[in-house]
Amino acid sequence: MTHVRITEDSGIPLVGSLYFGIIDRGTSLLQVRPSCGCNLNCPFCSVDAGPCSTTRATTYEVELEYLLSAIEEIAPFKGPGVECHIDSPGEPLLYSRLPELVKALKSTDPVTVVSLQTNGTLLDDIKITALAKAGLDRVNLSLHAVDPMLARELAGVDEYDINKVMGAAMAVAKSSIDLLIAPVYMPGINDAEIPKLIDFAKACDAGKRFPPLGIQKFERYKYGRTPKGVKVQSWWQFFNRSIKEWEKASGLCLRLDPNRDFGTFRRPSLPQVFKKGEKATVEIMAPGWIHGEMLGIARNRVISVYGCDKSSGQVRVRIVATKNNIYIGVPI
Ligand code: SF4
Structure with missing residues (x-):
């Protein structure tokens, strides 16, 4: 793999790529991508990331100061109440200066919420304490099965330890950081695991300020991986069969609304600089x-x-x- 370090001197802008920098989808939430690369090989990965990837050739890492200067420029454009969601295509905990990034984002006006997407494998007590101290508001934890064998299979690496990840989840929930468990539902593969994950979210008191669970629908992507045996649902089936059934059984609201549940609003987008076909x-x-x-x-x-x-x-x-x-x- 080639590693590309993106600094201010590199001349590479931080808008325009899905792989690093800042993504603005026309709401009060900005996706912040400090790095790109993963330590797992999930067989359902939508971006074919990880050490065994057959399509990915490069990893990227953005210099902290450069990333912050871009955020300082873009965040005020979005108006008050901005959430910065750190969600590299891959595992953001591979970014060595993550607590510093969280702390700086949290003190940037008008950022009010800083959240992080992670597979949890690199979380330990020291990192959780550092992230909590830095002001991290929420961890969205990708956890797709409780059964140790299936969890390992879905991580795609032998060393995956579900007990360690669940321990880290409990430690997050006990800290000042809110925990949201975000499984990908793969019909035919982890059906029996979703109710267990709902029970786990309840047991560890996930979701104090935000919802405890954000169950995601499995989708096929051109450059992604599709596990054997998955039955892809329509959105109607996902919401009206699966989600409804789990809501009935758990008493939780599992159909999430960005505005109601996360305070995300439509906001002007950064101006586009090219037209399609140009x-x-x-x-x-x-x-x-x-x-x-x-x-x-x-x-x-x-x-x-x-x-x-x-x-x-x-x-x-x-x-x-x-x-x-x-x-x-x-x-x-
Ligand atoms: S699904 Fe996430 S954790 Fe798994 S390989 Fe892809 S980027 Fe990594």
Whole structure:
């Protein structure tokens, strides 16, 4: 794997890529991605991350000061009550300066909530204490099974220890950090585990300020992994069969609403700098995350250039995707 360190001097902007930097989807929540890379190999991973990935070729790490300067510039644009959600495609606890990042985000006006997505394997008492002290508000913990064998299978690594992760979950719930357990429901694979995870969330007193559980629907993705035996549901089946059934059995509200449950509001998006179909010249600056992809720069944005055979210099591209200021281009 190639490792790319993104500093202010690198000239690589922090908007435009899904892999690092800041993602603004037009709400009061900003996704903050300090790094990209994972220690697990989950067979259902939507981004084919981890040491055994067959498509991912690069890891990224953003210099803390550079990331903070971008947040200071973008957060005020969103208005009051911003949540910064640290959620790298991969495991954010691999970022060595995470507590410093949390502390700095928490003291940035108008940020009111800082939350973190994690698989929990790198959480221990020392890290939980440091994150709590830094002001972290919530941990969204990816936990997909309680059964040790199945949990290991779903992590894709032999050393995965569900007891350690559940112990860390309990320690988080006891700290000043709120715990939200976020399993991916894979029909045909972990059906029996979801009620156990609901019981576990109740037992460890998850969800004091936020909901205790955020059950996610399994989706197939072009560059993701699909485990054998999974039966993909429609959204109707997910909400009206599975979620309803678990709500009835548990007495919990499991259908989440971003506004009601997390205080997330629609807010103006950062202005888009390209239109779909537009042609542009980009400067190739770094390898992409997948084989055959390079990262180009133009108009202070990153553009993922697929099928690019140049490793430097300028390339003419057609912009084929612009949604949420995430840009994809193909050479012309
Ligand atoms: S699902 Fe999450 S924890 Fe699992 S391999 Fe993918 S990024 Fe890593």
